[in-house]
Amino acid sequence: MVGDARDLSFLKDDSIDLIITHPPYMNIIRYSDGKIPADISNISSLPKFCDEIEKVAKELFRVLKQDKYCAILIGDTRKGRHFVPLAFNVMQRFLTVGFVLKEDIIKVQHNCTTTGRWRTKALQEKFYLIMHEHLFVFRKPKEGEDLSRVKFSLMRPMNPETPQ
Numbered sequence: 001m002v003g004d005a006r007d008l009s010f011l012k013d014d015s016i017d018l019i020i021t022h023p024p025y026m027n028i029i030r031y032s033d034g035k036i037p038a039d040i041s042n043i044s045s046l047p048k049f050c051d052e053i054e055k056v057a058k059e060l061f062r063v064l065k066q067d068k069y070c071a072i073l074i075g076d077t078r079k080g081r082h083f084v085p086l087a088f089n090v091m092q093r094f095l096t097v098g099f100v101l102k103e104d105i106i107k108v109q110h111n112c113t114t115t116g117r118w119r120t121k122a123l124q125e126k127f128y129l130i131m132h133e134h135l136f137v138f139r140k141p142k143e144g145e146d147l148s149r150v151k152f153s154l155m156r157p158m159n160p161e162t163p164q
């Protein structure tokens with residue numbers, strides 16, 4: 001790690017043309033074994049992880065130019081033999097800070113080094129293998145943009161008087 005994406009104070013507001021990011025998927029792979037405090041792959045709690053991702057999203061929103069795009073690749077996981085929708089939780093945090101969802105591109109993801117281990121476990125414990133990831137593409141709206149046409153692709157209240 002060479003920096004902390006939760007603090008991009010060295011970058012000006014509205015200065016970046018395109019952002020492509022690939023965060024840890026909670027603590028599925030731990031990148032620093034707890035040795036780097038800023039490494040968010042040490043976080044095993046979904047809400048706590050998402051709180052940190054929201055800080056990243058807020059900074060990305062600040063530095064991105066208006067009407068430009070921010071893409072994030074993120075996958076899901078399992079706990080207690082049940083599906084954990086990490087990707088949708090992360091997506092919501094990006095909407096919370098003001099992005100609008102432009103695309104949800106599915107990346108087929110299988111035949112990885114860990115697939116064999118998961119396949120055995122899935123057969124034994126009766127669950128489906130997760131074989132995709134999401135490439136969410138968000139857009140930062142223009143200042144004062146009329147968002148009524150995209151109201152179902154965002155989370156921020158547009159105008160309290162506008163019926164949703």
Ligand SMILES: C[S@@+](CC[C@H](N)C(=O)[O-])C[C@H]1O[C@@H](n2cnc3c(N)ncnc32)[C@H](O)[C@@H]1O
Nearest residue numbers: 001003004005006022023024031038039040041
């Ligand atoms: C899924 S990997 C992405 C790897 C990337 N695609 C690559 O090829 O280098 C997630 C990366 O996020 C880094 N990371 C963890 N916490 C971070 C933070 N607070 N700020 C920036 N990067 C962080 C990890 O060290 C890891 O390298």
